[in-house]
Amino acid sequence: MDLRLLSSFLAVVEEGHFGRAAARLFLSPPAVTQHVRRLESDLGTRLLHRNPVSPTPAGERLARHARTLLAAANAALDDVAEAADRAPFAADRPLRVGIMGHGSAELTPASVNAYRRARPHIAVELRQLDFTEHVSALVEDRVDVAFVRPTPADERVIADVLTTEQRIVAVPESHALADARDTGARLDDITDLPFFRVPGHTPRSFTDYLYFDRAARRRSTHYALTPQEVLTGVVSGRAAGSGLKSFARYYAWPGAVFVPVLDAPRESSYLAVRAADRNPEVQIFRALTLALAKELGPRISE
Structure with a gap:
């Protein structure tokens, strides 16, 4: 189950209002409405009465489960963040993000901003890559993650598909x-x-x-x-x-x-990282970017 949908649903239940829930989550009201509709579609039942906004019996039951699931997810993130804070990297240097051309379109700034919100104490340094740095910027340790295309043909680098376009x-x-x-x-x-x-x-x-x-x-x-x-x-x-x-x-x-x-x-854009890199900040950035790719990627690829 998509935790973002649960988060939007629970915010509406607790606020009793779609607009206030959206403001709390820093989302637009249409986005929160769409999240709730997707959740209702996935579960095959109505979860909220609209006028006034209140949970249905199924919604009340889901709200209890949602609180438990989201608390567990937040605890997991806190645990990862604590491990990352203990890593020497966190104090040594910023996370260096390489971007070839326009990167992965709208997904690139969305990923950088999501990481900055999640890890505000880690500096982020953006570096523009030229066409010859498709692989070298990573393997020569000049960047930590890189938005590139196509997939690097180098065993020292691993890459995740983000968008696929004409x-x-x-x-x-x-x-x-x-x-x-x-x-x-x-x-x-x-x-x-x-x-x-x-x-x-x-x-x-x-x-x-x-x-x-x-x-x-x-x-x-x-x-x-x-x-x-x-x-x-x-x-x-x-x-x-x-x-x-x-x-x-x-x-x-x-x-x-x-x-x-x-x-x-059709060709894809990728997020590439060093295959042997165990830097926790790289793993956090990668996880956030892949989560956003599931939401934004299909729209960019249209």
């Missing part, structure tokens, strides 16, 4: 393919686009992702290491770029058009 290409608005921004293109349409270049030490898994497993054959003379450098090449007409669908929400540059690639396999 692929897009970025072209100048003057390019003929820009007319397909609403209808979409196919892999055969992008083979001759002049995609930007990356340095030779860029990981092969990243270049395969970037060039659609080499379906995109042409390379321009324009080198890029960041999304901003990619788009500089796009709007100047010197290069084409590629990414996930959410890329367009974060990099809406005048002169750049984003075209869905209809038959390209």
Whole structure:
């Protein structure tokens, strides 16, 4: 059972009001209402009378169980936090979060903010990663967690899927393919686009992702290491770029058009950590991010 749904339900029972429950939980009233509806749907019974707000007999019984379950969950979190506080890491340095491009869209800032609320005494340091740091930032101990794509092909790193999205290409608005921004293109349409270049030490898994497993054959003379450098090449007409669908929400540059690639396999964004890392702060950040991915990920992937 999803503890977030129980928490929202119990807050409504105790406050006797959806709005006050939402304020207590730092959520919007529609979110709390949706949580209660999902819980009622999962259990197959009505849990709350709406006017006025009060628990049904089933709701009263669930409220008793909810208090016990949430108390146990909070005790478990407190125990983990106590262990984390005793770890030398907590006093030595901040949690270093690496972000490639826009990370995992809206999930990235949501994860960072959730961690800051849960662990306010631990500093968080955000570090922007370029395309060559897909694996190296972690294995060289320059970051502790990293939002990357695609999954790193390195046994020293483990990665969790966060979002899965449609692929897009970025072209100048003057390019003929820009007319397909609403209808979409196919892999055969992008083979001759002049995609930007990356340095030779860029990981092969990243270049395969970037060039659609080499379906995109042409390379321009324009080198890029960041999304901003990619788009500089796009709007100047010197290069084409590629990414996930959410890329367009974060990099809406005048002169750049984003075209869905209809038959390209969907790709995922990941949270990557060192396989041997036992730092409790990393484990807490990872757990929070995966919990949020279950809630936000499907919406980002649409």
